[in-house]
Amino acid sequence: MKGVLVIGGALLRAVGLVAAIAIVVFLLLRTVPGDVVDVMAAQGDLNAAQQAALRAELGLDGGLLHQFGHWAAALSSGQLGQSLRFGRPVAEMVATALPVTLGFAAMAFALGLVLAMALAIGAVLLPRSMLPGLVEAINLWSIAMPTFVAGMGAILVFSLWLGWLPVIGNLPVPVVILGLDIAGQLAKPLLEELREAMAAPHVRTARAKGLHPVRIALAHVLPAALPVLLALSSVTLAGLIGGTMTMEALFGLPGLGSLVLNAVHGRDLPVVQAVVLVLAVGVVAINAGADALRRLADPRLTS
Amino acid sequence: MNRPLSRRATLGGALGLPFGLAAARAADVPRSGVLKYATLGLDTSDPHRHTGAIGVQQAYVEGLTSIAANGAVEPFLAEAIDISADGRTYTLRLREGVRFHNDDPMTAADVVANLERVKTKIRGGWLTSAMRQAEGFEATDARTVVIRLREPYAPLPSLLSEMWILSPKSPGWDDTITLPIGTGPFTFGEWQPKVRFRAPAFAGYWQAERPYLAAVEFDLRDEADHALALRAGDLHVASVTRDKLRPLLRDPSLSVRPIKDTTWYFTSFNNRSPRAPFDDIRVRQAIAYAIDKRAVMNFVAGQDAIVTNQMVIPGHVYFDQATHDADAHARPDLDRARALLREAGVNPAARRLEVISWQSAYPQVIIQMIKRLGFEVNHVALDDVGAQRRLGQYDWDLALFESGPRADIFLRYVRLMSDGPNPVLWGGIQDPELDALINRAVAEPDEARRKAGYLAAFRRVMEKYYFVVLGHEQSLIVNRAEVEGWEPGFTWSCHWASGGLAGTRLRARA
Numbered sequence: 001m002k003g004v005l006v007i008g009g010a011l012l013r014a015v016g017l018v019a020a021i022a023i024v025v026f027l028l029l030r031t032v033p034g035d036v037v038d039v040m041a042a043q044g045d046l047n048a049a050q051q052a053a054l055r056a057e058l059g060l061d062g063g064l065l066h067q068f069g070h071w072a073a074a075l076s077s078g079q080l081g082q083s084l085r086f087g088r089p090v091a092e093m094v095a096t097a098l099p100v101t102l103g104f105a106a107m108a109f110a111l112g113l114v115l116a117m118a119l120a121i122g123a124v125l126l127p128r129s130m131l132p133g134l135v136e137a138i139n140l141w142s143i144a145m146p147t148f149v150a151g152m153g154a155i156l157v158f159s160l161w162l163g164w165l166p167v168i169g170n171l172p173v174p175v176v177i178l179g180l181d182i183a184g185q186l187a188k189p190l191l192e193e194l195r196e197a198m199a200a201p202h203v204r205t206a207r208a209k210g211l212h213p214v215r216i217a218l219a220h221v222l223p224a225a226l227p228v229l230l231a232l233s234s235v236t237l238a239g240l241i242g243g244t245m246t247m248e249a250l251f252g253l254p255g256l257g258s259l260v261l262n263a264v265h266g267r268d269l270p271v272v273q274a275v276v277l278v279l280a281v282g283v284v285a286i287n288a289g290a291d292a293l294r295r296l297a298d299p300r301l302t303s
Numbered sequence: 304m305n306r307p308l309s310r311r312a313t314l315g316g317a318l319g320l321p322f323g324l325a326a327a328r329a330a331d332v333p334r335s336g337v338l339k340y341a342t343l344g345l346d347t348s349d350p351h352r353h354t355g356a357i358g359v360q361q362a363y364v365e366g367l368t369s370i371a372a373n374g375a376v377e378p379f380l381a382e383a384i385d386i387s388a389d390g391r392t393y394t395l396r397l398r399e400g401v402r403f404h405n406d407d408p409m410t411a412a413d414v415v416a417n418l419e420r421v422k423t424k425i426r427g428g429w430l431t432s433a434m435r436q437a438e439g440f441e442a443t444d445a446r447t448v449v450i451r452l453r454e455p456y457a458p459l460p461s462l463l464s465e466m467w468i469l470s471p472k473s474p475g476w477d478d479t480i481t482l483p484i485g486t487g488p489f490t491f492g493e494w495q496p497k498v499r500f501r502a503p504a505f506a507g508y509w510q511a512e513r514p515y516l517a518a519v520e521f522d523l524r525d526e527a528d529h530a531l532a533l534r535a536g537d538l539h540v541a542s543v544t545r546d547k548l549r550p551l552l553r554d555p556s557l558s559v560r561p562i563k564d565t566t567w568y569f570t571s572f573n574n575r576s577p578r579a580p581f582d583d584i585r586v587r588q589a590i591a592y593a594i595d596k597r598a599v600m601n602f603v604a605g606q607d608a609i610v611t612n613q614m615v616i617p618g619h620v621y622f623d624q625a626t627h628d629a630d631a632h633a634r635p636d637l638d639r640a641r642a643l644l645r646e647a648g649v650n651p652a653a654r655r656l657e658v659i660s661w662q663s664a665y666p667q668v669i670i671q672m673i674k675r676l677g678f679e680v681n682h683v684a685l686d687d688v689g690a691q692r693r694l695g696q697y698d699w700d701l702a703l704f705e706s707g708p709r710a711d712i713f714l715r716y717v718r719l720m721s722d723g724p725n726p727v728l729w730g731g732i733q734d735p736e737l738d739a740l741i742n743r744a745v746a747e748p749d750e751a752r753r754k755a756g757y758l759a760a761f762r763r764v765m766e767k768y769y770f771v772v773l774g775h776e777q778s779l780i781v782n783r784a785e786v787e788g789w790e791p792g793f794t795w796s797c798h799w800a801s802g803g804l805a806g807t808r809l810r811a812r813a
Binding site: 033034038039040041042043045046047048049050053054083085086087088093096155159160163166167168169183249252254258259261262265266267 | 346348349352426427428429431479481495496497498499522524525527528530534535536537645677686687688689690691692694722723724725726756
């Protein structure tokens with residue numbers, strides 16, 4: 001019963017958080033000057049009467065409460081509405097862009113996680129090798145090198161000088177750039193955590209028993225560092241939203257980042273709201289999932 | 304460049320176009336290559352609802368006329384247009400053998416349905432105002448359409464180049480068309496707004512053996528760097544700005560060509576609610592005298608800059624050499640500017656000039672020139688929407704902007720009218736006398752008299768100093784060497800009767 005209450009409470013908190021984000025974003029977007037009719041008018045062929053008529057047709061002439069009521073009612077029936085700029089269902093636009101972002105983010109995160117774990121575990125096992133230095137270097141890289149700068153460099157080298165890869169729709173390069181960035185963020189704290197765990201009494205016991213160092217690292221040290229790794233991963237995953245956006249723009253990947261960027265420029269508010277809602281659900285789900293995994297990995301958190 | 308039709312004129316057969324029909328329309332014509340193309344975007348799947356400049360939809364929908372590369376109106380889906388002596392009745396003879404992408408033949412009834420749709424259901428766009436002047440449309444037989452106007456309306460043949468003919472069976476016809484069924488050389492394929500649009504070839508296209516390409520893929524991303532993509536070979540044809548041009552000129556696999564009509568640059572005053580002292584023509588003159596047009600335009604377009612005081616360039620049918628030669632502001636004259644300010648009793652140091660522009664570099668050059676008169680300047684550089692909003696508030700003094708190519712001179716003049724579309728860039732002119740002059744020119748069927756009418760309207764603009772033209776530049780399009788048979792046209796259009804994508808081929812890359 002207690003478990004059900006805990007899960008129910010967590011779910012309610014998550015729903016409340018998503019709803020609050022959605023409302024705040026709705027209100028913030030209404031403070032942005034201009035609307036989609038201004039965007040069309042700026043292209044040159046709407047007179048004042050036509051602009052007014054178009055605003056009425058699109059429901060942009062109503063008050064804030066009216067617009068919010070209209071949007072909330074549609075949302076409660078599962079409708080994300082129509083794009084004001086392109087006249088297409090927002091759900092369809094999001095559904096087209098979402099797999100690109102998810103696939104890109106998943107690949108970059110997987111690469112980053114594997115690389116971080118490999119480097120950190122290797123550095124713990126071989127403290128006198130170059131691996132600890134490599135962890136420091138990759139950490140510095142992730143702090144000092146903005147991903148878009150690395151992206152521009154990669155385009156110059158691989159697309160223009162060597163001619164190996166296209167600029168538009170190039171997935172491997174941004175995955176590697178973002179993967180390196182993630183690895184840099186994870187490897188250093190993971191290494192510190194592993195070093196601390198190596199000094200734990202149970203690890204000393206395992207060593208005394210003559211277990212193989214790799215087995216000690218994987219079976220006795222890594223589990224101790226898992227809660228920290230999960231917490232860091234959830235923060236990194238949530239931060240990927242911004243990271244994918246710049247890479248999508250640079251390499252012409254048609255994901256959520258490009259979608260929301262264009263929607264903001266075009267004042268296509270239903271699209272912006274839908275994407276923010278999807279991202280909010282994603283971030284809340286990631287945090288909730290990571291929290292649950294941490295509790296599973298570390299029973300002390302639930303006791 | 305524009306050569307609108309004269310009285311009783313007939314459009315048709317003027318061009319040696321490859322209009323042999325269905326004989327070679329078979330699907331067995333070999334088509335190859337996917338052309339990657341990037342100029343303008345695509346904002347709607349409903350061609351009748353387009354706003355602004357268009358550079359994509361011509362691939363799958365065609366107009367009754369089109370604008371040739373020299374700016375002349377040429378026959379397209381209408382192979383001939385007969386204009387009555389009073390300029391009020393247009394009789395259109397439709398081309399035979401034209402089929403929609405669903406294989407239905409195009410009939411006069413279809414064309415009338417399109418005209419009615421634009422007249423009754425569409426709110427924005429140049430054609431809506433034109434169509435509202437129509438008393439009626441009639442399909443007198445399967446290939447003849449008659450348009451009857453209340454008043455003569457000379458721009459109609461040019462504007463019919465944007466009268467997109469769609470099958471009334473297009474899904475969404477009664478509201479917003481979601482899948483346009485046109486007659487173009489390519490069909491409406493997969494569209495991802497602001498990302499890409501793929502247009503596969505139409506095997507039943509009415510021009511013999513065309514198109515040669517298997518498909519065209521349009522890159523619609525605003526934030527894309529076309530120059531990099533061209534160099535990497537990801538794009539075959541793309542627009543580029545001059546600041547990205549230098550490395551492209553060094554690349555032997557790329558060639559740069561201008562589109563034929565121009566973007567014109569101007570300095571507008573707030574004409575809707577001008578604040579003192581900028582309601583004084585002498586002060587406006589002083590500002591104009593302070594600006595070195597040649598220097599500004601050199602900054603914008605280098606050696607390609609065209610400096611003049613008119614909305615069109617030398618060679619255009621509506622260009623007037625005498626007016627150009629008499630340009631009082633061809634060279635800056637600071638002494639004259641200061642004398643005018645003194646005469647008007649204006650102390651520039653005591654007046655802050657509110658200036659609006661887009662976020663470009665060249666307005667800074669103009670600001671520095673104006674500052675030499677002693678004005679304190681508050682320059683606000685905004686994005687498209689921000690500028691649109693701010694300009695509409697009419698709480699500024701000076702606006703520094705530019706405007707792109709148009710299919711007809713009327714589309715430049717209409718913005719200067721009291722109820723014209725998007726008048727904010729020109730300070731929201733409210734001048735019934737100017738309106739009357741433009742209306743008189745528009746209603747004049749005779750070309751020479753129409754030119755004189757437009758010139759009279761422009762002289763009033765100059766006398767009143769509503770705005771001052773600085774000059775022109777031509778936008779640039781870059782082709783990769785493997786592209787054959789494609790040259791930029793008069794506007795951003797990607798397909799017209801005598802050129803464009805239908806006749807484009809793609810060679811294998813060396």
